[in-house]
Amino acid sequence: MPKTIFSDENMVVVEVVKAARIAAGLKQTDLAERINKDQSWVSLVEGSQRRLDVVEFIKLAQALDIRPSTMLDEIVEKIAQSER
Template sequence: MMGKTVSSEENARLTKWLKSKRHDKGHTMRSLAQLLGTPHSFIGKVENQERRLDVIEFVRYCNALEVDPHEALNILKID
């Protein structure tokens, strides 16, 4: 049985990775939100694990950050 993914360990790793990449690229929540055409609160909710991304949002998020989505998926693999 799967629990809520928004509070999962995998989502915590993913959001930490996304936030790190946002910082690495020099974006604020507002500047990234502007690229995505979303309110800055959307970025905050994702990074604070109050909201999870669907697969399309995830790919768009990665594209806006100019990072490869496969890199994030690799950190989610369970050995």
């Protein structure tokens, strides 16, 4: 069994977070500034080298002006689709 950081499910989380950042017209540095992190932190998350915890996920969603539950619903739906 692969480590969860490299799981298909975590890849969906990364995909949704990255797509939301791009849709918001933000660079990694812009998002990092909004959450008081370094750009390298965002890069590690988007590169699937670092897994988000719930608090970090909420802060990212809020920094992107998206309800965390909206992002989570998208993640759950994409995971369900991939299992069909």
